[in-house]
Amino acid sequence: MELAVDIEKGSAVPIYAQLSEQIRLLIRRGALSPGDSMPTVRSLAVELGVNANTVARVYRDLQRAGLLRLERGVGTFVAENGGGRAVGEKDFRSIARKATELIDLGRRAGLRVGELTQLVETLWKENANVEG
Amino acid sequence: MELAVDIEKGSAVPIYAQLSEQIRLLIRRGALSPGDSMPTVRSLAVELGVNANTVARVYRDLQRAGLLRLERGVGTFVAENGGGRAVGEKDFRSIARKATELIDLGRRAGLRVGELTQLVETLWKENANVEG
Amino acid sequence: MELAVDIEKGSAVPIYAQLSEQIRLLIRRGALSPGDSMPTVRSLAVELGVNANTVARVYRDLQRAGLLRLERGVGTFVAENGGGRAVGEKDFRSIARKATELIDLGRRAGLRVGELTQLVETLWKENANVEG
Amino acid sequence: MELAVDIEKGSAVPIYAQLSEQIRLLIRRGALSPGDSMPTVRSLAVELGVNANTVARVYRDLQRAGLLRLERGVGTFVAENGGGRAVGEKDFRSIARKATELIDLGRRAGLRVGELTQLVETLWKENANVEG
DNA sequence: GTGGTCTAGACCACG
DNA sequence: GTGGTCTAGACCACT
Numbered sequence: 001m002e003l004a005v006d007i008e009k010g011s012a013v014p015i016y017a018q019l020s021e022q023i024r025l026l027i028r029r030g031a032l033s034p035g036d037s038m039p040t041v042r043s044l045a046v047e048l049g050v051n052a053n054t055v056a057r058v059y060r061d062l063q064r065a066g067l068l069r070l071e072r073g074v075g076t077f078v079a080e081n082g083g084g085r086a087v088g089e090k091d092f093r094s095i096a097r098k099a100t101e102l103i104d105l106g107r108r109a110g111l112r113v114g115e116l117t118q119l120v121e122t123l124w125k126e127n128a129n130v131e132g
Numbered sequence: 133m134e135l136a137v138d139i140e141k142g143s144a145v146p147i148y149a150q151l152s153e154q155i156r157l158l159i160r161r162g163a164l165s166p167g168d169s170m171p172t173v174r175s176l177a178v179e180l181g182v183n184a185n186t187v188a189r190v191y192r193d194l195q196r197a198g199l200l201r202l203e204r205g206v207g208t209f210v211a212e213n214g215g216g217r218a219v220g221e222k223d224f225r226s227i228a229r230k231a232t233e234l235i236d237l238g239r240r241a242g243l244r245v246g247e248l249t250q251l252v253e254t255l256w257k258e259n260a261n262v263e264g
Numbered sequence: 265m266e267l268a269v270d271i272e273k274g275s276a277v278p279i280y281a282q283l284s285e286q287i288r289l290l291i292r293r294g295a296l297s298p299g300d301s302m303p304t305v306r307s308l309a310v311e312l313g314v315n316a317n318t319v320a321r322v323y324r325d326l327q328r329a330g331l332l333r334l335e336r337g338v339g340t341f342v343a344e345n346g347g348g349r350a351v352g353e354k355d356f357r358s359i360a361r362k363a364t365e366l367i368d369l370g371r372r373a374g375l376r377v378g379e380l381t382q383l384v385e386t387l388w389k390e391n392a393n394v395e396g
Numbered sequence: 397m398e399l400a401v402d403i404e405k406g407s408a409v410p411i412y413a414q415l416s417e418q419i420r421l422l423i424r425r426g427a428l429s430p431g432d433s434m435p436t437v438r439s440l441a442v443e444l445g446v447n448a449n450t451v452a453r454v455y456r457d458l459q460r461a462g463l464l465r466l467e468r469g470v471g472t473f474v475a476e477n478g479g480g481r482a483v484g485e486k487d488f489r490s491i492a493r494k495a496t497e498l499i500d501l502g503r504r505a506g507l508r509v510g511e512l513t514q515l516v517e518t519l520w521k522e523n524a525n526v527e528g
Numbered sequence: 529g530t531g532g533t534c535t536a537g538a539c540c541a542c543g
Numbered sequence: 544g545t546g547g548t549c550t551a552g553a554c555c556a557c558t
Contacts, residue, residue: 013149053543095238096251102252105226119231123235172529173531183550204558276413292511317535318534320548335543336545359501378417379424383495387496
């Protein structure tokens, strides 16, 4: 049971934050559905080459956030009322399409990933200020 | 000389990484032009409520990356051969427009910023793998 | 795990530069081999009577240069693809022999170390200009 | 009156130290002879793109070391009893030849300048310990 | 007054 | 206990 997760060990962003955000996205986009069982802490740790404590911490955090359900002695599952419902498949596709277009533009203009995500963050916050 | 920069002190992303990425973007998008003088290390530190060493580290890193030019006793300037030239204004506008559209879709679908930027990162890397 | 390193605190050359260059040489000459573990940041700091931040900065720089591998929570190691492979032992010996001869000549002529290394630097650059 | 001096502004070694060491070498090797007049502080500062205070400081230091003679209102000259006599032309040539051979070996082995000068320094000190 | 280096010491992520 | 980040504050090189 492999998870489509990609950790950059050298990154300035801590491992637990990367992992947490990526699992979050998998759930929200519907790649992981309510009731699905998650890899065990240890197997995911091995798969990612990461310490088991780190994975355990992420699972705990995501449980607190309502995205995962931990059952002692049984396993970890995607929660049924997952912290805000999953994005509909249709919506997700249009978002992914738009993101891909954005990425294409960014790449052609010679931007780095970080610069592009930084732009998204900056614009997100500017809009938030306008609306909020 | 205030910089349009916004630091989240509580973030898992280190301050220096946030600052570095944001200055980088300001330069690449042409908001800061070659030869422009940057705020002094100490003044930017005060403006952001951050330690001077932290700002100095960012300036040093960006110098190594070819984006800034540091002159002892004089000040800090945007480099002339700025590590890959700035993105053209036209290109930048279309990128920003596309990003805004993406943000709208994401917001309506109930995504958080982190989930959206995570999506962009993931798709970026997938495309890279396809191309590479 | 002591390192054959010698820092002059009063020197005009910053401590981090001295340390960096000396570790570099130890690696390039094969005195430190790929995979070898380096002293911890703190222990080396104590050994040299220097602040831990200074050592950390050197390790970070050498990581960026591809000579060291830093693992959070584990330790620091000599990189496997050490930024240009180590100089062969044979080559290194003939270089060291030649250097010793040069030093003898310099000493007899009454030169100071700085004058001799300055000469090497000057001639190095002149040759570079001829070739380039 | 141009001086065969080459300053690296970005270097970790302070400008005054680079300049001082290089002038020292020019005198010791006989490229500047006792009684020769040095460039004025201002002209040398302009030639090197360096602040005049920095040059003045170097001249002052070299005067204290007995290598230069400053005459108010007249100019600066290479001292007659220059801090240890100059190295004989013959000796200097053999030193330079040896240094060139060393540089060739180093270059072929893929060393950087800093690594080579570091080696010379290290061996110099080791020998000093043996002899002293 | 600018950038650069260094220190002492705190707290965090990770194993 | 390892490396990483950050702070406060000192002193230096340089303009």
